[in-house]
Amino acid sequence: MAGVSKTTVSFIINGKAGEHQISAETIRRVQAVIDEHGYVPSEFARGFRLRQTRTIGLVVGDVNNRFLSLLEKTIETEIRNTGFNLIIASTEDNAELETEAIRTMLSKFVDALILVSVHPDNMEHNRLNTRGIPIVYLDRMVEGQNTVCVTTDNYAGAFQLTEQFTRQSLKRIAFIGGLETLSNSKDRYRGYEDALKQAGIDPDPALVIHGEFTVEGGYHSAEQLLTQKSGQPDAILTASYTLLEGLLQYMHNHDPDLLGRIKLATFDDHPLLDFMPFKINAVLQDANTLGKAAFDCVMKSIHGEGPVESLVVPPMLIIRDQIES
Amino acid sequence: MAGVSKTTVSFIINGKAGEHQISAETIRRVQAVIDEHGYVPSEFARGFRLRQTRTIGLVVGDVNNRFLSLLEKTIETEIRNTGFNLIIASTEDNAELETEAIRTMLSKFVDALILVSVHPDNMEHNRLNTRGIPIVYLDRMVEGQNTVCVTTDNYAGAFQLTEQFTRQSLKRIAFIGGLETLSNSKDRYRGYEDALKQAGIDPDPALVIHGEFTVEGGYHSAEQLLTQKSGQPDAILTASYTLLEGLLQYMHNHDPDLLGRIKLATFDDHPLLDFMPFKINAVLQDANTLGKAAFDCVMKSIHGEGPVESLVVPPMLIIRDQIES
């Protein structure tokens, strides 16, 4: 560019012409050349120099899980509105896949990481060379110094759901949970357990099954639960919508009569539950609030606007099955 | 690194030590230093130099749409298995958001783009400076020279679904479609129309409503359709699961009696439909095949292994509502 330095051009492009008192004439000339060639600065080279990419990594078990996809959507929208982008990876709740996903994201210089992690603590993540990149844990609590976690109040949700059963004087209340090591699964189990105790019911280990947080997991757990000797439950609480779907499928395939007989309740809601012939209570996790909070934590961390605090979001109970009084 | 050049190190890291006949001793020394410092090459700097990021961009209307999230999952898994990453953006089927999303992805040097586009042709995309980056169109056909499209046979799916209605001698069969400009919506309408004609039924414009491919779109279309003077339909075909959900919600809120009376059928399936008190036929789009095909096209294009061909995948009819014979 005749007679104009790279620096000057750079100032103009970055809108810093004013600060550096660059002449209107120069600006005009530079602008003309820019327009003529349709020049767009390389976000990539810029990021390389500045070691930031305006990209956030989201690592999640399964994007087909409706709740997680709701989270993804919220986060993606927020992120996009601030000029960032989202890069995602599924882990199938597998520790190795998770580590692998985080590693490649780090190598691509994401500016921050949002993790729905399979780990109970952050030891594994500390081991990775995160270059000080902020990590926000979503949906599941992760132990460790200064970890930032955004989660639903899982204990309360499970407690309320179970309470609905006990108020109906149901006794044999079963629980189908996710992986036992995960904080959300654990907390939901505790809520269930305490609600039973409060109603004077002794938790029966035979009525509690843990497995993967997937439809298949629910199917297998249902099989285990419903084919055992000790008899069938009056009610079943599933710790996620995916588990419920698996349970329903199992009943549908093997013993459709059960569908009306055993009362059901679940974590996570689904619009179609409104139309089912049997009424299923649910606890709605506020994906919008959770996603936004995780996003806020990320932004605060990136811009060093501390303190960044963990957040527990209350769930919302959706009653479809009224208690007869 | 004492007495060893950057070049040599680079050769060793990239496994090209053999090609360059580097001494075992040197390799050992370099390796030792690498191990000691836990050095990991910067994928970012590498990409900068090579102008490729091993990242693919997916631009999609709404990741909460179950079918689209199924596609996303398949693509993400395939991509990850080949060492690539996925960066995603939602567009709400809005042309400006789509252009914006593509633009920022291009500026971040994605290696290829998979688009579920709102545009009927590729004019807008040609206008963008794509630097020769391959684009694969998914779910919706996009006109233009040498465009590569991976879609379901939408015409056939809608035809089959409508045929199920006409075989039951239903006459007033309504259609709730997506945006009229989109190829999939158009093709589904044509399938519906032709099935009616084949049965000797004159398509009634009053029974056809187009709107956004969303739950809200379905709700509004349902309102329009069901409150008009000319009387109610015997059956309704919705062009997507989201539209069906909106329709169900509307009926639920305003006229629950209709739920059993009007026969329903829909594009896209959902597991919970198995449990509904009213039987809904559906056409299942093979997200797995579609996603994999799109991925294959992308990889072929990136590696210049032509020819890359468009693909139309047959849908699968799921009959829940048997025809009485």
Next chain:
DNA sequence: TTGAAAGCGGTACCAC
């Protein structure tokens, strides 16, 4: 067999 040096496209510091 190994090393030096240029360059990808920006940013930022410093001198004029």
Next chain:
DNA sequence: GTGGTACCGCTTTCAA
């Protein structure tokens, strides 16, 4: 106000 220049971390060509 404007221009020169080093540098981010890697690849690649060429020279030694």
